[in-house]
Amino acid sequence: MDSSWEDLTLAFSRTSMFPFFDIAHYLVSVMALKHRPGAVEGAWKNPFSSWFTAMLHCFGGGILSCILLAEPPLRFFANHTNVLLASSIWYIIFFCPWDLISQGYSFLPVQLLAAGMKEVTRTWKIIGGITHANSYYKNGWLVMIAIGWAQGAGGIIITNFEQLLKGDWKPEGNEWLKMSYPSKVTLLGSLIFTFQHTKHLTISKHNLMFLYTIFLVTTKITMMITETSSVTLAPFEDILSRMLFGWQHQFSLCEKKCGAKSSSNGTGSSVSKPITDGSDDVKRKHSKKTE
Numbered sequence: 527m528d529s530s531w532e533d534l535t536l537a538f539s540r541t542s543m544f545p546f547f548d549i550a551h552y553l554v555s556v557m558a559l560k561h562r563p564g565a566v567e568g569a570w571k572n573p574f575s576s577w578f579t580a581m582l583h584c585f586g587g588g589i590l591s592c593i594l595l596a597e598p599p600l601r602f603f604a605n606h607t608n609v610l611l612a613s614s615i616w617y618i619i620f621f622c623p624w625d626l627i628s629q630g631y632s633f634l635p636v637q638l639l640a641a642g643m644k645e646v647t648r649t650w651k652i653i654g655g656i657t658h659a660n661s662y663y664k665n666g667w668l669v670m671i672a673i674g675w676a677q678g679a680g681g682i683i684i685t686n687f688e689q690l691l692k693g694d695w696k697p698e699g700n701e702w703l704k705m706s707y708p709s710k711v712t713l714l715g716s717l718i719f720t721f722q723h724t725k726h727l728t729i730s731k732h733n734l735m736f737l738y739t740i741f742l743v744t745t746k747i748t749m750m751i752t753e754t755s756s757v758t759l760a761p762f763e764d765i766l767s768r769m770l771f772g773w774q775h776q777f778s779l780c781e782k783k784c785g786a787k788s789s790s791n792g793t794g795s796s797v798s799k800p801i802t803d804g805s806d807d808v809k810r811k812h813s814k815k816t817e
Contacts, residue, residue: 576620
């Protein structure tokens with residue numbers, strides 16, 4: 527059983543992302559761009575702008591990691607095969623006769639398959655970013671976490687800047703202020719793989735790749751089937767927040783409760799006093815009448 531598990535995880539870790547998994551990544555990314563309001567009309571009016579935006583969606587993580595490592599941000603153009611592949615997918619999605627590609631993509635099984643394959647590429651991107659950062663900064667775990675996160679989810683950040691340049695940016699959609707679920711789960715994966723790379727986690731790399739990818743694919747498919755925007759991480763975030771940042775809040779609550787009790791005791795004594803004084807006056811009047 528152990529040998530079959532090891533063979534499975536090893537074979538999975540050696541899976542090539544080109545071309546099928548890369549095609550799925552480009553397909554999901556460009557379809558997300560097409561579903562934006564006015565994206566189709568903009569592609570017909572200004573094809574170059576639409577194509578460049580699609581390339582940002584497809585290669586945004588690599589561009590952001592290059593910027594953070596002071597490398598040429600347009601280095602992705604050197605990979606002619608992937609650029610031509612992504613450009614071909616952009617062209618057939620926006621300009622295919624009778625919109626056949628979008629109609630085929632509208633079937634839920636096709637969307638589930640493409641989205642699951644895209645999540646597989648996320649694992650490979652995180653590991654690639656960590657390995658690339660380690661070549662610059664040996665065991666610099668903060669840099670490795672940042673580059674792994676940028677490689678896996680940097681496309682969301684890059685497209686935010688693209689929306690800002692076009693005037694479509696909204697503050698509530700800023701990933702730095704309010705991280706989306708893909709950004710959070712990518713940051714978690716970058717932390718885990720960095721600790722594994724620096725030997726702080728006693729688990730083999732291929733086993734961790736397999737388990738993390740299964741987690742990504744399962745949660746993504748669950749989100750799509752149940753039509754929820756994200757699988758909530760609120761319970762874990764709440765526990766972590768209470769552990770790290772909840773002490774001051776708990777102390778303030780205790781102080782407020784203690785203050786409320788003391789004030790209620792003081793108010794009760796002041797109210798009871800005039801009642802006894804009034805009863806004494808009544809007794810005195812009654813005694814005078816009897817005399």
